[in-house]
Amino acid sequence: MKKKKMKFDSGQLPKYLIYAFFVWFILSCLVIPNINTIFTVFFENGEFTLEPLQKLLSSEKAMKSLRNSCILAPALSVTVGFVGISLVLITEYFDIRGARMLRIGYMTTLIYGGIILVSGYKFIYGNNGFLTNIFAKVIPNFPTDWFQGFWAVLFVMTFACTSNHMIFLRNAMRAVDFQTVEAAQNMGASQIRILLRVVLPVLTPSLLAVTILTFITGLSATSAPLLIGGNDFQTITPMILTFSKTVNSRPLAALLALFLGIATILLLTVMMKIEKRGHYMSISKVKTTIRKQKIRNPIINVLVHIYAYILFLIYVLPVVLIVLFSFTDAKTIATRKLSLSAFTLDNYKTILTEASAYRPFIVSVIYSLLSAVAVAILVLMACRIIQKNKNKASAALEYGLLIPWLLPTTLIAIGLITTYNTPRFWMFNKILTGTSVIMFIGYVIIKIPFTLRMTKAAFFSLDDSLEDAARSLGAKGFYTFRRVILPIVLPTVLAIFALNFNGLLGDYDMSVFMYHPLNQPLGVYIKSLTDAQTNADNSALSFVYAVLMMIISGTVVYFVYGRGDKTKVKK
Structure with a gap:
C-alpha cells in the first residue's frame, strides 16, 4: 500500500501566521519584559543580589513615597466612594431639580482628565490661583501656598476619579427593580432604610469593583502628586520616574514598580473573586425601572440640593475657567483677572x-x-x-x-x-x-x-x-x-x-x-x-x-x- 502524502493546505497559512504572531507578541511584549524586570532587580552579573532592596529600604525618599501611596489609596477609596455614590443618587435615584444639568457637570471628568484636569485645579487653587487670589484679598494673611500636599492631592483626585461611578454605578442603579422599592414602601419602611437595605445591596458588586479600581489608582497616582504634592507628598510613581532617569538607580525604579505590580495583582484577584460571587438580582418576573424618589423631609431636601450644586460648581468651575482664560492674553492669565478687553x-x-x-x-x-x-x-x-x-x-x-x-x-x-x-x-x-x-x-x-x-x-x-x-x-x-x-x-x-x-x-x-x-x-x-x-x-x-x-x-x-x-x- 502506498502511503498517502500529507498535503499542505495553503488556505490555512493565514491562520498559522496569526497564531505565530500572537505567540511572538505575548512573549516579546507582555511576558519577557516583566520577567526581565525581576532579573534586573535581583540579579547582577548573573548572581542573585538583594542590594537594590537594601538601597530601597535605606532610601528615605523611597520609603516616604511608599508610605504616602499607602495613605492615599485607602483615603481616596473612602472619599471617592462617598462622592461617587452621592453623584449617582443625586442624578438617578432622588428627585433633584436640574438633575440633567447636574449630570452633565458631574460627567465633565469624562472629557478631560489626567495632567490637564490637575493643571486646571492648580490654576484655580494653587499659588497665585484664581480663587487663591480672591481668598487672599478677603482673608488677611491668607497663605497662598495652602493648596499643596496630601489634602490637595486627595481633593483633586476625589473629584477626578468619579468617572467609573458615573458609568458603572449609574448602570447598576438603572438595574434596580422598582417593584422591590414599592414593596418596601408598602411595608412602611423609611426612605433611609429602603436606600440601605434595598437599593445599595444591588449596587454592592459594582461598588466593590470600582472601589478596588480607585484603590489601585491611588497607589499609582502620578499627575496630582507631581503638580500639587509639593516636596512633602510624593508617591510611588513620581519616585519611579525620578529613579528611572539614571542607569544606576533603575533597579530601584524597577523594584518600586514591582511593588505596585504585586499590589495590583492582589487587588484584582480580590475583585475577580467578588465577580464570581455573582450579583444581587430581582426575582420578580416583570422588572420595572426605578422612579425618582422625592425627599420627604424638607430640611434634608434643601441640604441635599445645596450639596448637589456645590459639587456641580467644583466639577464645572475648572472647565469654565480653562475655556475663558484660553481666550485671554498673557497678562490676564498672569494676574488671573478676567476682562472683555483682554479677549483674543x-x-x-x-x-x-x-x-x-x-x-x-x-x-x-x-x-x-x-x-x-x-x-x-x-x-x-x-x-x-x-x-x-x-x-x-x-x-x-x-x-x-x-x-x-x-x-x-x-x-x-x-x-x-x-x-x-x-x-x-x-x-x-x-x-x-x-x-x-x-x-x-x-x-x-x-x-x-x-x-x-x-x-x-x-x-x-x-x-x-x-x-x-x-x-x-x-x-x-x-x-x-x-x-x-x-x-x-x-x-x-x-x-x-x-x-x-x-x-x-x-x-x-x-x-x-x-x-x-x-x-x-x-x-x-x-x-x-x-x-x-x-x-x-x-x-x-x-x-x-x-x-x-x-x-x-x-x-x-x-x-x-x-x-x-x-x-x-x-x-
Whole structure:
C-alpha cells in the first residue's frame, strides 16, 4: 500500500501566521519584559543580589513615597466612594431639580482628565490661583501656598476619579427593580432604610469593583502628586520616574514598580473573586425601572440640593475657567483677572500656525490613532479565535492578552525600557529604548485588556444561527466574518476605538517614560507648560490644548453615550 502524502493546505497559512504572531507578541511584549524586570532587580552579573532592596529600604525618599501611596489609596477609596455614590443618587435615584444639568457637570471628568484636569485645579487653587487670589484679598494673611500636599492631592483626585461611578454605578442603579422599592414602601419602611437595605445591596458588586479600581489608582497616582504634592507628598510613581532617569538607580525604579505590580495583582484577584460571587438580582418576573424618589423631609431636601450644586460648581468651575482664560492674553492669565478687553484669538492662532506649538498635538493624534487602530485589529483577531476555538490554546491567548490588566503602567514601561535597551534577536536585533516605536508598543499594550473584555462580550452575544446560516449557504470563514459578524460587532468596536483614542490623546503616565525627545506627546508637553517656572504665554497654550482635547473628548462621549441614550428612549 502506498502511503498517502500529507498535503499542505495553503488556505490555512493565514491562520498559522496569526497564531505565530500572537505567540511572538505575548512573549516579546507582555511576558519577557516583566520577567526581565525581576532579573534586573535581583540579579547582577548573573548572581542573585538583594542590594537594590537594601538601597530601597535605606532610601528615605523611597520609603516616604511608599508610605504616602499607602495613605492615599485607602483615603481616596473612602472619599471617592462617598462622592461617587452621592453623584449617582443625586442624578438617578432622588428627585433633584436640574438633575440633567447636574449630570452633565458631574460627567465633565469624562472629557478631560489626567495632567490637564490637575493643571486646571492648580490654576484655580494653587499659588497665585484664581480663587487663591480672591481668598487672599478677603482673608488677611491668607497663605497662598495652602493648596499643596496630601489634602490637595486627595481633593483633586476625589473629584477626578468619579468617572467609573458615573458609568458603572449609574448602570447598576438603572438595574434596580422598582417593584422591590414599592414593596418596601408598602411595608412602611423609611426612605433611609429602603436606600440601605434595598437599593445599595444591588449596587454592592459594582461598588466593590470600582472601589478596588480607585484603590489601585491611588497607589499609582502620578499627575496630582507631581503638580500639587509639593516636596512633602510624593508617591510611588513620581519616585519611579525620578529613579528611572539614571542607569544606576533603575533597579530601584524597577523594584518600586514591582511593588505596585504585586499590589495590583492582589487587588484584582480580590475583585475577580467578588465577580464570581455573582450579583444581587430581582426575582420578580416583570422588572420595572426605578422612579425618582422625592425627599420627604424638607430640611434634608434643601441640604441635599445645596450639596448637589456645590459639587456641580467644583466639577464645572475648572472647565469654565480653562475655556475663558484660553481666550485671554498673557497678562490676564498672569494676574488671573478676567476682562472683555483682554479677549483674543492669538492663542488659537499660535497653536494652528506655529510648528513648535501644534507639533505635540499632531504627534499625539498620530500615535493615538495608530495605537487605537492596532488594538482594534489585534483584539478582533483574538476574539474571533477565542470564540471559534474553546480549547487550552484559546484560553492561553486570552489570559496572555489580559496580562497588562494585572500590571500598573509604570511596571510595563520599566519592563520595556530595561529589556529593549540592548538588541534582542526576537525584535530583529534592534534597540527600541529611546526610539519612536517603543511608545507605540506601550500604548497598544495598556489598551488591550479593556478592549478585549468589551469586544469579547460583543462577540459572545452574537446569535450562532447567523453564522450557521451563512455556512449552509456555502460562505467561507473569512467571508462570513467580514459580511455577517463584523457588521454586528462594529458599533461596539468603534465605540471602544473612540474611547481608546480619547484616553491616549492626553496620556502622561506611559508617555513620560517612553517618548522620543523629538516627538514629544501632548501629555508630556502640557506637563512642561504647567511647571512653576513657566510663563503666562505657555499657560495660555496649555489652556488651548485643554479646550481642543475637551472638544474632541466631548464629541467622542456624545457619540458613545449620548446617542445611545436617545436610541433607548425612542425604542
